[in-house]
Amino acid sequence: MKFLALISGGKDSFYNIFHCLKNNHELIALGNLYPKESEKQELDSFMFQTVGHDLIDYYPKCIGVPLFRRSILRDTSKNVELNYTATQDDEIEELYELLKSVKDQIPDLEAISVGAILSSYQRTRVENVCSRLGLVVLSYLWQRDQAELMEEMCLMSKNISDIESNTNLENKFDARIIKVAAIGLNDNHLGKSLPMIQPVLHKLNQLYQVHICGEGGEFETMVLDAPFFRHGYLKLTDMVKSSDGEVHNARLRVEFQPRTLNEGFLQTQLDKLPVPSVLHDNWQELLQVLTNRQMETRKIEVGNIISKNVTTTSINKLNGKMYVSNLQSHGSKTVEEQSQDIFAELTEILRFNEIPRNHILSSSLLVKNMSDFGKINKIYNEFLDLAKYGPLPPSRACVGSRRLPEGCHMQLSVVIDIRNTHSDKISGNKGGLHVQGRSYWAPCNIGPYSQSIWLSDDANQVSFISGQIGLIPQSMVILEKDPLCQTILALQHFDTLCRTIGAQKKLFMTCYISDKSIIDIACKAWALYCSDLSCDDKECLIIVKISQLPRGAVAEWGGVACGQLQIDENDYDREDGEDEDISCKFEELSLNIDFLHTITVGSFESQKQFITGFTGDKEELSLVLEKCSKLAQVTLYFNSEESIPFHHNVEYYPVEKVFDHHGKEHRFGLHIRS
Incomplete structure (x- = not known):
């Protein structure tokens, strides 16, 4: 299916794009909602990450597909019920108008990619909008085990030595921490990549039940590179930190770096991308036990009697x-x-x-x-x-x-x-x-x-x-x-x-x-x-x-x-x-x-x-x-x-x-x- 990816700039929305491509869907556009007051980084939206929104305009250059954006105002989460229904002046209606506009311009749009992992609040709202527009939702991160998912993200990311030496040997994932708001995380963790911070997150999860993928709002990320960034990546040149109590933010300054990739590189990375088996491990074991047994075949005689x-x-x-x-x-x-x-x-x-x-x-x-x-x-x-x-x-x-x-x-x-x-x-x-x-x-x-x-x-x-x-x-x-x-x-x-x-x-x-x-x-x-x-x-x-x-x-x-x-x-x-x-x-x-x-x-x-x-x-x-x-x-x-x-x-x-x-x-x- 041809899909538009809703992106915030964070790791989840981009990693879900990767899984959409793995499942043979075609990325044709990007979508984003951003603060109408452009100088604001955080709107405290119940739905959308807006921190780092000033980098979003770089992504169509990196990927080579058009970007569609629409602004939202502060305090427009009018309907906060878990199961959303259309509500006037709610920020979700801005999402509806954005996707409706895209569908009018791209009639063969079929699906929307969303990076929800645990948030039913986010999932139900995107599904509501897509249902009204006749679009399919693609959410391949939904209900994934967070430790397993983070391990996979790190596996598909640039290694620490490449990042520290500021080299770019491969266009693997490169997501950086731009906001932290959890016990055990501070401004020293800003700017770090997922492989760098993964050990810290595992430790904090064991000590304080901190969500490893940040599903409790513990941290936010910004993606600088991904395997499907065909035309270039973002090079980090500077980082401005700020703090407000226990919340620490980083505003990234980047430069677009054009590049030419080897033919077939993306497919090589897709082949390496792990995906969950259709039958989970314990069910595979159950299947093996039953396969090893001699299954009785019983003949059931059924007539064509009508009651x-x-x-x-x-x-x-x-x-x-x-x-x-x-x-x-x-x-x-x-x-x-x-x-x-x-x-x-x-x-x-x-x-x-x-x-x-x-x-x-x-x-x-x-x-x-x-x-x-x-x-x-x-x-x-x-x-x-x-x-x-x-x-x-x-x-x-x-x-x-x-x-x-x-x-x-x-x-x-x-x-x-x-x-x-x-x-x-x-x-x-x-x-x-x-x-x-x-x-x-x-x-x-x-x-x-x-x-x-x-x-x-x-x-x-x-x-x-x-x-x-x-x-x-x-x-x-x-x-x-x-x-x-x-x-x-x-x-x-x-x-x-x-x-x-x-x-x-x-x-x-x-x-x-x-x-x-x-x-x-x-x-x-x-x-x-x-x-x-x-x-x-x-x-x-x-x-x-x-x-x-x-x-x-x-x-x-x-x-x-x-x-x-x-x-x-x-x-x-x-x-x-x-x-x-x-x-x-x-x-x-x-x-x-x-x-x-x-x-x-x-x-x-x-x-x-x-x-x-x-x-x-x-x-x-x-x-x-x-x-x-x-x-x-x-x-x-x-x-x-x-x-x-x-x-x-x-x-x-x-x-x-x-x-x-x-x-x-x-x-x-x-x-x-x-």
């Missing part, structure tokens, strides 16, 4: 949430017409209950034919209208199921927060992870969904995680290796999301498989994953064989996780007369059903149970659903061609086969939440 079960919309209010399940449309209508019907019904349900659309937390979408997904997704996106209803769309799992009733193109179920429905907050009570930029971290969102959503006031941070498939994050192309690699990569992505948000306790897990050979791979991968984590979550998994997955994937992992349990069901003794939890009520029924996993989340006053179970007896299933209709919300995965009795408060999920975490087949699988 005759026509369900009714179910609405269940439970523990501050509303579960709207089984939204369908039937008859000889087109895919678009059925989609419009379903979203019209959901709109009416929300209107009747006086609930804004931004209170939808999670959605489950079944599509009879995945080739129709684009048509459905367009209407889905129009319904959410992120510009109007907020920047955090629901998490989502989407699969293809030929077992939907005849004449039904799709089914939608959603989970909605029904508290604080009159709040002025544009995102409601939601917290979330909505990363739209390409990186090495995990797949970005390329549609109207978030990677994860949770309630901001939930101490347990019960989080809905979107279904993850085996995409290579930096290219968003499906991994075309064997099914084992793809299945493990998809599980790695799910784990990465859980770790990023700090919600590693699994409550519900569903693995959707579209290939008959995946069942044993999924079981063994899950068992090893749980074993490595020394966790007891493995029994919360239901594996279902479905018809199709997005991008032709063979496996998709999705579910619900939380940050902390607070209490477990065994952490206290019940007094006489206290209410028993839902699992005990089921035991009283003496049901012939194997409840494999029960976990309690919350406090003594407010408990929620998450139960995973299986059965092969339809009569016993009916008893369970009848009992649950008064106590809980159920997702029922079923493969029976027989008619299934309808119960309220049940999401009916027609699939081809149902398995537990051992790979044992069942007629029915249940995820139950009280």
